[in-house]
Amino acid sequence: MKKVKTTVIGSYPVNIENMELMGGYFNQAEISWDKYIKSAVNDMVGSGVEMISDGQTRDPFVNIFTRKLKGCRIRDRTEIVDKVEYNGPITIKDQKYVRSLIPEDRQLIGLITGPYTLTNSSVDLFYKDEKELAFDFAYALKQEAQILQKHVDMISIDEPFFSMGIPEYGKELIKIITKDFSCPKRLHICGDVSKIVPEVLDMPVDILSHEFKGSPNLLDAFKQYKITKNICLGSVRSDNSRVESVSEIIDHINKGIDVFDDMISQLAPDCGQRMLPRNVAFEKLKNLVKAGEKVYG
Numbered sequence: 001m002k003k004v005k006t007t008v009i010g011s012y013p014v015n016i017e018n019m020e021l022m023g024g025y026f027n028q029a030e031i032s033w034d035k036y037i038k039s040a041v042n043d044m045v046g047s048g049v050e051m052i053s054d055g056q057t058r059d060p061f062v063n064i065f066t067r068k069l070k071g072c073r074i075r076d077r078t079e080i081v082d083k084v085e086y087n088g089p090i091t092i093k094d095q096k097y098v099r100s101l102i103p104e105d106r107q108l109i110g111l112i113t114g115p116y117t118l119t120n121s122s123v124d125l126f127y128k129d130e131k132e133l134a135f136d137f138a139y140a141l142k143q144e145a146q147i148l149q150k151h152v153d154m155i156s157i158d159e160p161f162f163s164m165g166i167p168e169y170g171k172e173l174i175k176i177i178t179k180d181f182s183c184p185k186r187l188h189i190c191g192d193v194s195k196i197v198p199e200v201l202d203m204p205v206d207i208l209s210h211e212f213k214g215s216p217n218l219l220d221a222f223k224q225y226k227i228t229k230n231i232c233l234g235s236v237r238s239d240n241s242r243v244e245s246v247s248e249i250i251d252h253i254n255k256g257i258d259v260f261d262d263m264i265s266q267l268a269p270d271c272g273q274r275m276l277p278r279n280v281a282f283e284k285l286k287n288l289v290k291a292g293e294k295v296y297g
């Protein structure tokens, strides 16, 4: 059986000191985020997970990007006030830092929040045209991804809004970002994708990531189709603080194998773990790693 890696989706919980946030806000000073990134990364490494992210501690996954793109300003939500354009590296510095922290036997995931999700999470005061805005986000993200791929082992595009329905130009948006990539590319869509399985299987990526633990009906949905992509099997819930036991996770992985056979290439939580208590997130990852070792050696 081929090597199956344990991995994360994106965000990881850390305890950010309020005083520090307030200080940074009132002084308009850039506070040093390194210690938060380090504590998230140390947890992921300590759990035994093989593919690690920066934990997205700096900002929620939309703001990380819109804070640094031209044409966006952050109020309660991101507002689009001008043409969206790339304005220089967004996540590269953090990724280089994470690389310096992790042992050589671990791999690094570059995270990109997808153009359709950025579009749907923003208040558009400029374009008044969803498609045009989504394409400008995609072109800007492409520039980030081109630099990012030199520093990471895989790029994961996070498009939860695709679960509400993929627009007819959805595949093209992803293609803009992933075209001419040298590193593997994963598409993560949480939520219910049972109605859009054929479109998802047709996406220009190598690995598909979905919340198979929280939505076991997805296994039945995928069963109807020929699986042409590698699968990142969501195997512990991200929306529920109950820590799944190792044997429960093993049972779930075996259900996944019944549907996907050797197309499973990664085991992960269903989604980012930001909303979980930190010790719960850590225990879930540890049990995921143990279950993965039991099943795949």
Ligand SMILES: [Zn+2]
Binding pocket: 009, 160, 188, 189, 190, 270, 271, 272
């Ligand atoms: Zn997700």
